[in-house]
Amino acid sequence: MDFSTQWQEWHAKRERVLAAPHGWLSLVSIDWLDDEPRAYHDLPGRWWSEDEAAVVEADGELSVDGEPITGKRRFELVESGPGLMIAAGDRVVELARRGGYVIRIRDPKSPTRTAFEGVPAYEPDPRWRFTGRYLPFAEPEPVTVGAVVEGLQHVYQSPGVVEFTHDGRTHRLTAFNGPDKTTLNILFTDETSGVTTYPANRSLNVPVTDDGEATLDFTRATNLPCAFTTFATCPLPPAGNHLPFAVEAGELWPSPEN
Incomplete structure (x- = not known):
């Protein structure tokens, strides 16, 4: 199965989960x-x-x-x-x-x-798939982040950072625990945030191997619930989790403009 077909299947499943009766x-x-x-x-x-x-x-x-x-x-x-x-x-x-x-x-x-008709997204491009490294901390560290609800804060345990290279520059992102033991989660913004993608945050699940190899596939960067509803309390990315370039991959801002 080629990259585009795999992505289309992932995207269709993502939309089904969002549109579940109690999603x-x-x-x-x-x-x-x-x-x-x-x-x-x-x-x-x-x-x-x-x-x-x-x-x-x-x-x-x-x-x-x-x-x-x-x-x-x-x-x-x-x-x-x-x-x-x-x-x-x-x-x-x-x-x-x-x-x-x-x-x-x-x-x-x-x-x-x-009224849901799907999530707009960039066309899948394998150039936005990077191999990086997971650098664990000696012990998980508490990280306090803001939220889309004014005055609210979230506190998570960060097990480490993920490092990858883009256009000759190395970037490090604070990671949180993901949906399973082999996956980390990264909240981030980039130079598309507030332009073509949701301003507050996007989320990326990052599979990690036993030897620390991390796969960052930004074509699978998703919106958090706050991009779709005002009844969400989504966290903001940790300080430093802004990428200084436009990640033209993953889900777009689900607004009338898009």
Whole structure:
């Protein structure tokens, strides 16, 4: 299978995941919980935060992994970690910890999802695929980054940096843990940011071999959820993760101009 065909298959899968019934395009709301038990929108139950945990009180109308929530349930989540999905009929409520606890409704009927026609992208060009090196730290280092939500910060553990060469210059990018043990994730901007690509950030998953060889395929650089919805709390790239050249590869800014 040639480079272009592989990319087309990857891109089609990426669009299917985005457009899944409870994927990122299905978000319709975002609310931060406080210490007062209350209902939100037309959701069943009451929701609040208490002693580093989120509390949900319901009478069986909500469930987690198929188990109904009856009475009060406490959930203590990791800061900036993955959310917990709570079923509410044909909708899902994502509970996450972002500074405080936040709930987001994922509704298959979201206008963003139903109007989705795909993600614009540069044509795949193998010249934007680089072989670099993963340089791990002796110990993971905490890295604090800003967010698209004013005043919010995310704290992640960085296992190291990825180094690669472009046009005779070497560039280093702070990496975070990726979706599996053999993959890192890099948040970055470049000289296309705010011009043809989303201004705040793009994301790149970087496979790494046991001997530290890293593959940076910028044709697979993706938008974070905040490029599609105002209900996301996406992190900004770490300081120094701006590439001083135009990465004319990967997903474009999903705006009317494109």
